[in-house]
Amino acid sequence: MINSRALYGFPFSGIGLALCERLLSRGSRSLRLCLACRNMRRAEAARSVLLTSHPAAQVDLLHMDTSSVSSVMRAAQEFRRRHDRLDYLYLNAGIMPNPQLNVTAFFKGLFSSKIITMFSTGVGILTQKDGVTSDSLSEVFATNLFGHFLLIRELEPLLCRAGQTSQLIWTSSSNAHRSAFNLEDIQHEGGTQPYSSSKYASDLLSLALNTHYNKQGLYSSVICPGFVMTNLTYNILPSFPAFLWTLLMPVFFLIRIIANTFTLTPQNGTEALFWLFKQKPESLDPYAKYHSLASGLVNSYTQPRKMDIDLETSEFLYERLLQLESEVRQKLTEQPKDAHRHPAGSE
Structure with missing residues (x-):
């Protein structure tokens, strides 16, 4: 691994798989992908798809569930055992469990000037019922944020090596x-x-990580894929008939003429992720969220937009995450080792 690049992410399907396809299409022989996934059957399927189109590709798999502290710890330990460097860490795992649709607000939005904002952000029409993990953490917080934070902390020796520049790339949302x-x-x-x-x-954590790690050669950036039709999108309306989604697609394409956030396809949604892969991370704006956008002519491009964040709040969050990290590590040392063999949600 000394002369190769290790890329670590969470591609099951949709945007993650499309990103891997684009990265491998660059033709770089030194690129090595490591797909960290909760569902290993889907991971094997993704790997098979990638190797079918790129037979010479180096694609490793790693079992990890970001909602489980012990799973993240084990996965990081396994990655350190296998590899001696890490150049790009794509932080893409995310859930939106039990979304509840305000039907009245939804249909009102369909016939109002707010239709674009409604579909692209979910503002005013979506709420969620959260769960609790086996570590007694809120499930969405653990999966979407804290598990990633622990992973970064565990992989710090590989991410912060002398003479090496590494990059964290978070998949955020216009719903932030x-x-x-x-x-x-x-x-x-x-x-x-x-x-x-x-x-x-x-978004806040990315800014804090830049504050604390830039001097060690580690940089963090945030992207927004836009409104993409993936399983996460379909699950927002689980009872919505499939044929209605099909009927809405022409409407979405028409909306894209005036709303470039409607990227719609996973390929377009990866534009900012792929663009960041080609940039010098030290030249990027830590206060910017890099948006994948698409024109009415299906030309995709990347555009930075200032995030509504501030350094003081980001520092407070960072300190609280460090405190929580200390607490969960203490709990792990107090529990029997065999209590962590089957983390919640693992398959």
Whole structure:
């Protein structure tokens, strides 16, 4: 691995798989992918698809569930055992469990000037019912944010090596809103928008990581894929008949003429992820979220937009995450080792 690049991410399907396809299409012989996945059957399927189109590709698999502290710890330990460097860490795992649709607000939005904002952000029409993990953490917070934070901390020796520049790339969302986030309740236990809260927290954390790690050669960036038709999108309306999604697609393409956030396809949604792969990370703006956008002519491009974040809030969040990390590590040392053989959600 000394002369090769290790790329670590969470590609099951959709945007993740499309990103891997684009990266391998660059033709770089030194590129090595490591797909960290919760569902290993889907991981094997993704690997098979990639090797079918790129037979010479180096694609490794790693079992990891970001909602489980012990799973993240084991996965990081296994990665360190296999590899001696890590250049790009794509932080793409995310869930939006039990989305609840405000039907009245939805149909009102269809016939109003807010239709574009409604579809691209879910503002005003979506709430979620969160769960609790086996580590007694809020499920969305653990999966979308804290598991990633622990992974970064565990892989710090590989990410912060002398003479090496490494990059963290977070998949955020246009649904990341300051109004959904509360420093006094970072796990969003008292709210109904845990997804929005977790994505806004990832925006804040990215800024804090740049503050603490840039001098060690580690840089963090945030992207937004736009409105992409993936399993996560379909699950927002689980009872919505498939044929209605099909009927809506022409409408979505028409909306894209005036709303470039409607990227719609996974390929277009990866534009900012792929663009960042080609940039010098030290030249990027830590306060910018890099958006994948698409024109009406299906030309995709990347555009930076300032995030609604500030350094003081990001530092508070970072300190609270460090404190929580210390607490969960202490709990792990106090529990029997065999209690962590089957993390919640593993398959």
